[in-house]
Amino acid sequence: MQSIHRKRDISDMIDFQQYTFPSGLRLVHVSDKSMVAHFGVVFGTGSRDELPKEHGIAHFIEHMLFKGTTNRKPYHILSRMEDVGGEIDAYTTKEMIVIASSFPKQYFSRAVELVSDITFNSTFPAKEIQKEKEVVFEEINMYKDSPSEFIYDVFDSLLYGDHPMGKNILGTPESISKFDETSLKNFWARQVIPLNTIVCSAGDIPFKKVVALVEKSFCDFKNISSPVKREKPETAPIFAKSVKKNTHQAHCIMGTSAFDVKSKYRVPLKILTNLLGGPGMNSRLNLSLREKYGLVYQVDAYYYPFSDSGNFGVYFGTDSNSVDRCKELVYKEISKLADCKLGTMQLHNAKRQVKGQIILGSENHSSLMLSTAKSVLMFDKIWTIEEILSDVDSVTDSLLLETANRLFENRQLSTLLFY
Template sequence: MAYSTFTLPSGLRIIHTTSPTNVAYCGFAIDTGTRDELPQEQGMAHFVEHLIFKGTRKRKAWHILNRMENVGGDLNAYTNKEETVIYSAFLKEHFDRAAELLADIVFHSLFPSNEIEREVEVIIDEIQSYEDSPAELIFDDFEELIFPDHPLGRNILGNPELLRQFTSEDAQRFVHRHYQPQNMIFFVQGDIPFSKVIRTLEKVTADLPLFNGEKQLRTQPAAYRPRQLTLHKDTHQAHVMIGGRGYHAYDERRTGLYLLNNILGGPGMNSRLNVSLREKKGLVYNVESNLTSYTDTGTFCIYFGCDPHDTARCISLVHKELKRIRDKSLTSLQLHAAQKQIIGQIGVAGDNFENNALNMGKCFLHYQTYEEKEEVFKRIESLTTSQLLDIANEVLAEDYLSTLIYQ
């Protein structure tokens, strides 16, 4: 997938690629998430993402809501620990409308006081709904376990007590610190000439200041120490997380860990953990492994839910599979099959234009380039059994892993 890039005088970087459909996608990927909040700002990044749609210097919330919906388009956003993304999907003839609206809400939102109280209650409802789902909540508690006293260990939604104290001025201070054009990407995927994209962005961001060269600094997490924790919850199932720190986004070994993760607990029903715990033993409904690469660290974790009486047995089976992958190299046939499977999964996932657009924005935000799928395939195909064995013995070593249990 060929792409074009351009940097405006303000420092705003643009990345663009074409697509063969009449639907286009564009948005801002901002290098700011919950790890960039000050201690008293916990939940502010997500709070800003909600309130950014509630009014600008020239639009009320109702006008923002209807601007894209009136032409059948969609306006959306999400926040994670290192990025905030605000984007739109629309028919390609409405690109100017989408770009102007997105620039307005990203750079000119007012966070009106009369909207805050109502939206805070919406976020608190979201928090309560999340807390009612232990299968989701345990992921946040696990990151708190392996990133103690660090912003990466905080949950994204925030703290209700702090949320009720946030003001318009608090939100504006956070945005002023982080929503700077040199700290973001504008991405476009659609059948739109790149020259038109540049002209439109120059027009809708003409009032932005020039690049000032400032860049936010992030605090790296302290050295990792494995921990074991059991929390007593009023749930019918036991919920378990086993894992530790993984590789950061710029570590070449992350590709090998990505492949090992897929072998162990990826989406395929033939993953080793699914075969061991579900297909052979019938002990769990769902078992999965996941990894996340942040800019300076990462996580690897295995999750399952089971009957409380089966917790110890399931944990033992997980460690058995981890030991097997540490102790015994994959055969050439097993390696080839694993590579073929994950390449197929990436290819199928890449058939979603919206996901492609979001992924392009995120990649360019952090890597200053966009890696074609074919380049990813080459990295996967170049992996050797000895490389995978070294990674397994480093990241999946039993004495390196932390365990969190809800029961």
């Protein structure tokens, strides 16, 4: 044993525990009293870590992890957890690949063994590769048929240019068609190492048992390589681009580069983004564009912080004749945030809403498990819910104003329009 850390959360019902194995592999466990348990692995590699010829390979491997190991055929992988009423899934982001399973807690050892098997023993059979290429081609086509989703990828490509951060996660038919067993194994061997992998679990399972099971199943994970160094992206100058799509509705993103995950402005911008266009119907943009003027059905603000960069944007869908008016209203709300401090009650309400959302979200223990693992991966630290709420409380009106002015320095955003 190298190290064990333990934290008890504000609710006094959840324990956060951490263990580091000699290989550098880290384990985090969220202890609770539920009949349901969760197990997963967060790999610190994603689409931005692909070489030019590998565009889409991280996501493709995520699919192929379920297509056969030295011990199991695809059907047996899919059935292993589903036969007991559980589930297993995976997803890929620009900086991570995640595998996660949820199940009745008595099947915890089954989940650990299965996730270990697909992590270390996937064979990437040629026949399955060819079939899965067709599946991913259809996934790409489905995505392109949804302009309200596809526009985000196109905006990123304009914002980051040729940098890997600007490439979509799915890849292209041209790049995917070149993948084979060797290329998949090369990427997996190069990128998946103990030092950038977090094993995570949640449930009413004794921590010593969790450690023992993970140690047994992941003991051969001894790649001593260091994570590949990433190149920080440069973002494009302000741009305005329109693309003819012949859709019934115009789709627009107004956005800019933003702060990375370790920036002092990350939490303030989370608060501002929620205030401006968060999920609540009382967000400023929803109250203006939808409730007051009836111009949109959907308007959202988003902020995605990454390890060395970030992006912020506002999305709305509206009639083509209303695009300019919607842009004016977005700029109006942004200018308010950058020109004036929030009042005492406005600040209190903005922070209270964010804290409430955090507390509600913590009830989903699968999500809590994964967010804790990602915290350890990015910061090498577990933040309890109490500490996260304290970070929100510490934000001042002056820091919010400073954040808004750093982000909206010239009161101008890049725009992409599908019409």
